[in-house]
Amino acid sequence: xxxxxxxxxxxxxxxxxxxxxxxxxxxxxxxxxxxxxxxxxxxxxxxxxxxxxxxxxxxxxxxxxxxxxxxxxxxxxxxxxxxxxxxxxxxxxxxxxxxxxxxxxxxxxxxxxxxxxxxxxxxxxxxxxxxxxxxxxxxxxxxxxxxxxxxxxxxxxxxxxxxxxxxxxxxxxxxxxxxxxxxxxxxxxxxxxxxxxxxxxxxxxxxxxxxxxxxxxxxxxxxxxxxxxxxxxxxxxxxxxxxxxxxxxxxxxxxxxxxxxxxxxxxxxxxxxxxxxxxxxxxxxxxxxxxxxxxxxxxxxxxxxxxxxxxxxxxxxxxxxxxxxxxxxxxxxxxxxxxxxxxxxxxxxxxxxxxxxxxxxxxxxxxxxxxxxxxxxxxxxxxxxxxxxxxxxxxxxxxxxxxxxxxxxxxxxxxxxxxxxxxxxxxxxxxxxxxxxxxxxxxxxxxxxxxxxxxxxxxxxxxxxxxxxxxxxxxxxxxxxxxxxxxxxxxxxxxxxxxxxxxxxxxxxxxxxxxxxxxxxxxxxxxxxxxxxxxxxxxxxxxxxxxxxxxxxxxxxxxxxxxxxxxxxxxxxxxxxxxxxxxxxxxxxxxxxxxxxxxxxxxxxxxxxxxxxxxxxxxxxxxxxxxxxxxxxxxxxxxxxxxxxxxxxxxxxxxxxxxxxxxxxxxxxxxxxxxxxxxxxxxx
Amino acid sequence: xxxxxxxxxxxxxxxxxxxxxxxxxxxxxxxxxxxxxxxxxxxxxxxxxxxxxxxxxxxxxxxxxxxxxxxxxxxxx
Numbered sequence: 001x002x003x004x005x006x007x008x009x010x011x012x013x014x015x016x017x018x019x020x021x022x023x024x025x026x027x028x029x030x031x032x033x034x035x036x037x038x039x040x041x042x043x044x045x046x047x048x049x050x051x052x053x054x055x056x057x058x059x060x061x062x063x064x065x066x067x068x069x070x071x072x073x074x075x076x077x078x079x080x081x082x083x084x085x086x087x088x089x090x091x092x093x094x095x096x097x098x099x100x101x102x103x104x105x106x107x108x109x110x111x112x113x114x115x116x117x118x119x120x121x122x123x124x125x126x127x128x129x130x131x132x133x134x135x136x137x138x139x140x141x142x143x144x145x146x147x148x149x150x151x152x153x154x155x156x157x158x159x160x161x162x163x164x165x166x167x168x169x170x171x172x173x174x175x176x177x178x179x180x181x182x183x184x185x186x187x188x189x190x191x192x193x194x195x196x197x198x199x200x201x202x203x204x205x206x207x208x209x210x211x212x213x214x215x216x217x218x219x220x221x222x223x224x225x226x227x228x229x230x231x232x233x234x235x236x237x238x239x240x241x242x243x244x245x246x247x248x249x250x251x252x253x254x255x256x257x258x259x260x261x262x263x264x265x266x267x268x269x270x271x272x273x274x275x276x277x278x279x280x281x282x283x284x285x286x287x288x289x290x291x292x293x294x295x296x297x298x299x300x301x302x303x304x305x306x307x308x309x310x311x312x313x314x315x316x317x318x319x320x321x322x323x324x325x326x327x328x329x330x331x332x333x334x335x336x337x338x339x340x341x342x343x344x345x346x347x348x349x350x351x352x353x354x355x356x357x358x359x360x361x362x363x364x365x366x367x368x369x370x371x372x373x374x375x376x377x378x379x380x381x382x383x384x385x386x387x388x389x390x391x392x393x394x395x396x397x398x399x400x401x402x403x404x405x406x407x408x409x410x411x412x413x414x415x416x417x418x419x420x421x422x423x424x425x426x427x428x429x430x431x432x433x434x435x436x437x438x439x440x441x442x443x444x445x446x447x448x449x450x451x452x453x454x455x456x457x458x459x460x461x462x463x464x465x466x467x468x469x470x471x472x473x474x475x476x477x478x479x480x481x482x483x484x485x486x487x488x489x490x491x492x493x494x495x496x497x498x499x500x501x502x503x504x505x506x507x508x509x510x511x512x513x514x515x516x517x518x519x520x521x522x523x524x525x526x527x528x529x530x531x532x533x534x535x536x537x538x539x540x541x542x543x544x545x546x547x548x549x550x551x552x553x554x555x556x557x558x559x560x561x562x563x564x565x566x567x568x569x570x571x572x573x574x575x576x577x578x579x580x581x582x583x584x585x586x587x588x589x590x591x592x593x594x595x596x597x598x599x600x601x602x603x604x605x606x607x608x609x610x611x612x613x614x615x616x617x618x619x620x621x622x623x624x625x626x627x628x629x630x631x632x633x634x635x636x637x638x639x640x641x642x643x644x645x646x647x648x649x650x651x652x653x654x655x656x657x658x659x660x661x662x663x664x665x666x667x668x669x670x671x672x673x674x675x676x677x678x679x680x681x682x683x684x
Numbered sequence: 685x686x687x688x689x690x691x692x693x694x695x696x697x698x699x700x701x702x703x704x705x706x707x708x709x710x711x712x713x714x715x716x717x718x719x720x721x722x723x724x725x726x727x728x729x730x731x732x733x734x735x736x737x738x739x740x741x742x743x744x745x746x747x748x749x750x751x752x753x754x755x756x757x758x759x760x761x
Contacts, residue, residue, distance in 0.1 A: 007745060218757070237745050241737040242693045248733065252726045257719045259726065262703075269689045277685040283696055286688055524716020608719040615715050616698065616706050625697065671713070678714070 003221035003231035012213070012234050013140050019211050019230055026144050027199070029190075029214030030155040030164060030180070033234060034138065035131040035171060038267055039598065040247040045130055046070065048332075048597045049123045055336040056115065057106055064106060073102045077158065090189035093158040096120070122335045124166050127159075129332060129594035133171040135273040137213075145176040152199060153180040154212075156189040156219060179203065190214075193223035200227075253599070260601050261609020265291055267595035268588060278580070280628045285584020288617050289538055290325075292610055293495075293585055294592030296514050297326045298333060299603040300493045304340045304463055309491055311459040313345040315474075318467035318495075320344065320541030321585055328589035332597045340463065343454055346558050348546040350637050351447075352476035354387035355549055358444025359483055361433035362386060364424065366479075369472055369501055374649050375640035377412040379423075380404045385638060387548055388439055396432040400425055411644040446549035446556035447480055453555070457486040464490055467536055469498040471511045478509045495535065496528045514603070515610070518684065524611030526681050527618035530673075531656040537631040538582065542575045544568060545637065561637070570633035577632055619655075619677065620670050623663035630656050692734045700734050703727070 006012035020026055028034050031042070039045070047066070050073065054066035076098040085091040099119060104111045144151055155164060161182045168174040181199055183189035188198045200207060207228040214220020214233060221233040249263040268291065269275075278286070304312060314323040323344055330339055353366065362382070370376060370385045379397060383390045383404070390404050397403060400422045407414040408423050426432055451457065464474050474492045481487045489508045497513025505511065516525040528535065544561040551557075562568055617625065655673040662669060688696050707722040709715060722730075733740075 007742070235745055237741045238738065240745060241733065241741045244741070245693050245730070245733050245737070248726070248730060252723075252730075256723055256726060258721055258723070265695055265698075266693075269695065271689065275687050275689045277687055279685060283686060283688055287695055287697055522717065523714060524718070527716075608717065608721075611716045612703065612706060612718055613698065616702060619715070620706065620709070622697075674713070674715075 003217070003225045003233055005217065005221070005233045005235050007235050007237050009134070009136050009234060009236060012232055013136055016140065016211065016213060016232055019232070020144060020147075020149065023149070023209045023211040023230070025150045025152065025205050025210040027152040027154050027210065027212045027229075028137070028141070029212075029216065029220050030153050030168070031131075031157065032215040032239070033213060033220075034134060034141070034153065034173065035167070036134055036239060036271060038130045038132065038246070038269075038271065038595075040243040040250070042130075044250070044598055045123070045126050046073065047600060048126055048335075049119065051597075051600060052122050052335045053103070053106065053119060055338070056118075059336060059338065060107075060110060062107065062110075069102075069106060072105055073099070076102045076105070084187050088187040089192040089194060090156075090183060090187060092156070092183045092187045092189055094160060094184040094187075095123075095158045095163065096160065098158075099123075120163070124163055125332065125335075126594065126597065128167055128170045129590075130598065131167060131171065132271040132274065133173060138171070138173045138176075141173055141176045150203070150205070151177045152203070153177050154190055154195055154199065154214075155180070156183045156191055156195070158184050160184045190216075190219035190223055193226055196224055196227040196229060250599070253601075257605060258608045258612070260599070261291070261606035261613075264592070264595050264599055264601065264606060265609070267598065268591040270591075278584070280624075281578065282580040282584040282587075284617075284625070284629055285538070285581040286588045287584075288613060289535075289581070290585045290588025291592060291606070292515060292613065293322065293325050293539070294329055294589055294596065295603045295606045295610060296493075296495055297322055297329055298592075298596060299514050300463060300465060301326070301330060301334060301339060302602060303491070303493070305334070305338060307461065307491065309461045309463045310340050311455070311461075311488075312340045312342045312463040312465060313454075313456070314342065315464060315466040316344065316346045316348065316546060317541035317543065318536060318539035319465055320543075321539035321582060322465055322467075322495075324586050325589040325592075328586065329593035329596075332590075332593040335597075345454060345456075346450075346546050347473055347477065348637075349472050349476065350385060350387070351443075351546045351548045351559075352473055352480060353385050354440055355443040355447040356476040356479040357386055357388075357436050357440035358447075358480065359437075360479055361436045362427060363479075364427055365501070365504065366476075367423070367427065369470065369475075370638075371409050372470075372500060373636070373639040374411060374644045375642050376638075377407050377409045377640065377642040377644075378405050379408065381640040381642075384640070386436075386440070387443065388436065392439070393432070393435060396426065396429065396435060400429070402426060409644075411649040412642060413645050442551040443549050444480060446551040448484075449551075449556040450549055450558070451481065456481075457484065457488065459488050462488045462490060464492045466492070466494055467539055468494045468496040468513065469532060470500050471497065471503050474509070474511060475503065482508070495539075496525075496532070498529065498532075521681075522611075523678065523681055524615045527614045527677070530618040530654065530677070531630065533631055533634045534629055534656070537574055537578055537634060538585065540575070540578075544571070545635070567635050571635050574631060574633040581629075619674050621655075623660070626656055626658075626663055627660055692737065694734050700727070700730050704731060 050070040051066040053069045054064055057064045077093045080093045080098045081091040100116055103115055161180050164180045164182050165174055186198055188194035210229045212224040212229050212231045217233050221231050224231040246266050249259055249266045252259040253263040370382055402422050406419050408419055466473055471492055478490055492511035494513045496516040499518040503511050516528045544563050547559045547561050549556055550559050686696055690696055694700055703722050704727050
């Protein structure tokens, strides 16, 4: 009997439908037929497993590299294949047998069955993350099942049938099949043709009414045909193109670091049924922000493991997305589970600014930060930010010839240098500071109660994760807790650190920008400054900002900003607009975890690609990208409503705020803005 | 609405063509640290594979008379 080859899936299914009408049994090959692999080489899935085994060994004091683990596994697999070849025609191997032997060799007397189970489940998890069910074939499978056909899946692989069933269950088509037969169980494979008589005998099948479908012309074409089974072979042209591309990306990434991130990106992409049309914003979340945030959290996890940090606090509200990404990425990236605890901390600059005054009063540094936004001009703004009662501060102000409305910032009308000096004298006034501390005490105490409940003080080292930019939240947080004996060492990780005001680092308090840091000259990463608000809005949690901490009889209460006013409604509207973007980021996270675990690279490897991504998207975006991604509303309670003098404060035009017509029509617009950006970066 | 993965197996919105364009621009204006960048040979290969891969693979698959497995079998005999 001859077999027939098809070069496209549609034609194969069309022919298969005709043939299946005359058959009672239909069997399928599993890999590259019912499942496609994201990666070109299935052996690459073994590498993260080797890394996992090496990590498990290191944890119990056995020093072994993952390369050595891989060698042991390969040697045991080869030996088993040789042994099988002595008895059977096929040189097959069985995963539980050679993996058990490998683990016993590595762990010696510390080997346990639980270890084999853990390694197996991680290997299946990795396999599963790299497999995608072929939508059209699965639909046909369902159709055949509904038509009462007997359906078998036959595979030549080292994984036994029970493992293949796990993969098929995750692929969503196990319930359509009558049985899955693996060569690992019987050592009789399709390659020698011995698997077909075995299946026929075991299930009492008639070869003349049996149709087999697979991708290998020899095992799935010639062999079944020799046994009298009708066979259809799929030689999918588009799959060959896809695999040749991923092969090149992965191979180029070994020699050219630029392609490491690109290979990661290619591995993350959705296939088949996953690749459905999505809103433009979802695509930006998945293809642009998703990998960046994935790299950011992977770096934090690596630093936590290196520094022995035992708890990570994701700060509201941007930490909401970072935490979600962490939860999706980590199981595959660090399967040994040596990871810090994570928690979401409700904080805000406004809430902490007030609470932070309970210890040190109102400092010069805090006042400088408060006057950074151009809309802030007088002591009324200070009182608003630090949540102070102006009425009880009036006598102190008048003692220094100041009022709540005295202009204290040079960019506003009415500024006099003497007033600034008076403000400094006021800050040095101990009676004034006592009043400030007295007013802030209850807020500070409420904050401490909240932090105690969050087990903030139960750890020696904690990581503080936020989007950026000056590290003000961490600054105020540290000020509020640094006088406690059990204050942990704070490691701040910011997505981007712009460092407008010098950050007061000491041995117990440090900060670093992961994707961008002004202290590190990085032109491409600095393009983040083109549209910082976009990053903030994209990651922001869908809950209102925290206004403050209130002391109650039993403990504390978190007071959130109202949502029913104009600003609250605008924020909700923005949340709804960016919902697909956030969804894209979260959906990309699990694929980032799987792809990064498989490639074994870290943020520094991905950096050149991320630099390209940021430059292309932020500095040289397509006009449609700007109009899609730019936010509609951005709330910042820190900013006051005063308008600075136009002669002293010029609002700089930004590419991302440019009118649509300019974006589309103005020649060299992006180059002009980029030239200005280069000058700004060099000056700063 | 659009798919994240194009028909040419490229990233929607960040195709190899755009990578090459930015790579070329980087040769004239300092855009940032891309390490080696896309590189001429890999970039050309990938561009061709993305853009013309379909007909290329169609020809190579369609007009290959025997598969590797069958060739091996003949060689063994």
